[in-house]
Amino acid sequence: MENCDCLVLGLGAMGSATLYHLARQGHDAVGIDQFEPGHVWGSSHGHSRAFRVFYRDPLYTELAQAALPHWQELQATSRIPLIHLCGFLAFATPDNRMMEDHLTAIRQSEAPFELLTPAEVTSRFPALQIPARSRVCFTPQAGFLDADRCVATHLAEARRLGASIHGQVTVEHIELGRGHTIVRTSAGDFRANRLVMTAGPWTRQCLPELTLPLTVTRQQKFYFQPSSPGALEPTSLPVYADYDTRYYGFPLHGPGVKVADDTRGAETDPDRIDRRIDHQEGERLGNWLASLLPQRTFKLLSGSTCMYTETPDQDFLIGRHPRQPGIIVGAGFSGHGFKFSTLIGLMLAQLATIGSTPYPVQRFQLDRFSRP
Numbered sequence: 001m002e003n004c005d006c007l008v009l010g011l012g013a014m015g016s017a018t019l020y021h022l023a024r025q026g027h028d029a030v031g032i033d034q035f036e037p038g039h040v041w042g043s044s045h046g047h048s049r050a051f052r053v054f055y056r057d058p059l060y061t062e063l064a065q066a067a068l069p070h071w072q073e074l075q076a077t078s079r080i081p082l083i084h085l086c087g088f089l090a091f092a093t094p095d096n097r098m099m100e101d102h103l104t105a106i107r108q109s110e111a112p113f114e115l116l117t118p119a120e121v122t123s124r125f126p127a128l129q130i131p132a133r134s135r136v137c138f139t140p141q142a143g144f145l146d147a148d149r150c151v152a153t154h155l156a157e158a159r160r161l162g163a164s165i166h167g168q169v170t171v172e173h174i175e176l177g178r179g180h181t182i183v184r185t186s187a188g189d190f191r192a193n194r195l196v197m198t199a200g201p202w203t204r205q206c207l208p209e210l211t212l213p214l215t216v217t218r219q220q221k222f223y224f225q226p227s228s229p230g231a232l233e234p235t236s237l238p239v240y241a242d243y244d245t246r247y248y249g250f251p252l253h254g255p256g257v258k259v260a261d262d263t264r265g266a267e268t269d270p271d272r273i274d275r276r277i278d279h280q281e282g283e284r285l286g287n288w289l290a291s292l293l294p295q296r297t298f299k300l301l302s303g304s305t306c307m308y309t310e311t312p313d314q315d316f317l318i319g320r321h322p323r324q325p326g327i328i329v330g331a332g333f334s335g336h337g338f339k340f341s342t343l344i345g346l347m348l349a350q351l352a353t354i355g356s357t358p359y360p361v362q363r364f365q366l367d368r369f370s371r372p
């Protein structure tokens with residue numbers, strides 16, 4: 001049996017960030033994952049995740065703004081480019097309710113934003129031609145994160161600061177003890193004073209006793225190769241999101257231009273998810289891309305599957321296990337959690353070690369679905 005002070009179960013976006021913050025605070029921290037960290041079977045793989053402050057709920061704008069300096073600090077310390085602040089441009093038809101709600105919220109926030117006409121969009125970003133009559137909001141304090149690098153950098157920095165990382169270790173059972181938790185795994189047992197559970201889509205399986213109301217859906221993302229790369233780089237193109245179709249795209253980064261649909265896919269089981277790519281969806285997204293960036297053609301390069309894990313009220317789950325104070329859970333990060341991951345890692349590390357966090361996590365408590 002290996003004794004450890006802080007054990008982190010799951011090393012995707014949230015677990016890698018938690019391990020980093022624990023190690024940074026000087027704690028004896030061990031991270032385990034059922035796969036080799038950096039794998040493509042969970043929710044955190046790939047070259048890009050949008051970083052936006054444009055939310056209909058001011059809490060998430062506030063959290064995104066709080067996360068930004070942490071990403072910039074990690075980038076400066078590691079000297080690895082992690083965040084590209086190319087801006088985020090949302091557009092929709094004039095009667096789109098979701099857009100209206102986002103505009104109301106951004107006006108009340110402290111985040112800078114600009115309302116642009118479609119013609120102003122094209123004069124600023126020459127490749128982009130959005131439909132006439134669209135309402136457009138551009139937020140400059142936004143862009144995208146290089147997801148794979150963010151996870152790898154959190155882990156590399158955690159290791160440099162003394163954390164141990166074990167891949168190919170599957171947690172099979174968790175036993176609640178007095179003042180400690182026994183974690184039985186495929187590679188032996190751990191006795192942990194504090195356990196942080198960041199198991200993403202596998203959270204329900206890891207904590208069956210809590211019957212957490214988490215839904216896991218199958219999502220897809222696609223890469224396209226443009227016939228010419230000009231004006232598609234992050235220096236000339238923001239992240240762009242269509243609030244009518246819920247499709248969104250990125251500038252050229254990694255193997256090509258990434259496009260995805262934020263609509264919830266079919267419910268799935270993380271161990272049985274269908275990894276085959278739906279080429280019709282790829283074609284649909286390719287047509288949307290070609291209509292927005294019309295001076296070039298796009299060839300479908302690749303597609304991959306990923307999972308959203310969501311709560312019924314769509315708020316995150318961050319907090320203490322109701323029956324074991326030494327277990328802290330972070331889950332339900334849905335299709336927009338990545339941008340917050342470095343901050344959520346800090347919150348989880350603080351909850352595990354000092355028992356509280358100065359960040360606003362009251363809304364995210366685990367027991368909110370079981371209260372009368």
Ligand SMILES: Cc1cc2nc3c(=O)[nH]c(=O)nc-3n(C[C@H](O)[C@H](O)[C@H](O)COP(=O)(O)OP(=O)(O)OC[C@H]3O[C@@H](n4cnc5c(N)ncnc54)[C@H](O)[C@@H]3O)c2cc1C
Pocket residue numbers: 009010011012013014015032033034035041042043044045048049050051169170171172198199200201202203206219220221260306307308330331332333334335336337338339340
């Ligand atoms: C297609 C797609 C697009 C997205 N786009 C954006 C975006 O643009 N912007 C944004 O901010 N967010 C975005 N997100 C959301 C974001 O990526 C997720 O919220 C985030 O990555 C969730 O991370 P996680 O650490 O909770 O889960 P995961 O990355 O799935 O990590 C969980 C880890 O736990 C491990 N694990 C589970 N069970 C066990 C076990 N029994 N034993 C050992 N290890 C175990 C798994 O192997 C895994 O590595 C997107 C998500 C998807 C799927």
